[in-house]
Amino acid sequence: RAQICPPGRSLIACVFCCLQSSGKSSVLESIVGRDFLPRGSGIVTRRPLVLQLHKTEGGQEYAEFLHAPRKRFSDFAAVRKEIADETDRMTGKSKAISNVPIHLSIYSPHVVNLTLIDLPGLTKVAVEGQPESIVQDIENMVRTYVDKVK
Known part of the structure; x- marks a missing residue:
């Protein structure tokens, strides 16, 4: 399918999906060259x-x-906090997920023009505080994003 892409923009999009706690954040941060993603168990x-x-x-x-x-973040620890706060704004402090994406742009001389999509990690069972449907919900989300970038 043909797409129009402004100069300096990328048509390349990569969807990041693997098992929970398997190191996705480390890979993404290595690509960017900055620590900016929330971490935890x-x-x-x-x-x-x-x-x-x-x-x-x-x-x-x-x-x-x-x-x-209208807000520029030059402190990448503040970017991490903003991602966590914006996630909690939509999902609460629960372990629930949301299909509503957070859109973040990073401007740097140390990156290539590229779109990366970070998704919740795949899981085999729901844990306390998660809906029983979370396994299927995450799989459906992954399929939706993978189908978009085909």
């Missing part, structure tokens, strides 16, 4: 994160969220 990624990397010609690295369009 169990299910930490509870909403899709659509991460658009934009190569710049120098200057300071910064991040912007679609839900906070």
Whole structure:
């Protein structure tokens, strides 16, 4: 299918999905060259994160969220906190997931133009505080995103 892509933008999109707690965050942060993702045990990624990397010609690295369009983040610890806060805003402090994505753009001379999609890790059983349908919910979410980038 044909798509129009502005100069400097990427048509390449990679969906990151594997088992929970298998190191997805470390791989994504290695690609970006910054620590910016929430960490913890169990299910930490509870909403899709659509991460658009934009190569710049120098200057300071910064991040912007679609839900906070006029706010630039140059402190990547603040990016981590914003992802966690925005996740909790939609899902509460529970272990539930949401299909509503968080859109984050990172501008840096150290990245290539690329879109990465971080999804909740696959699991085999629901744990306390999760709906019984979480296994199927995550699988459905993964299929939806994989089908979009085919």
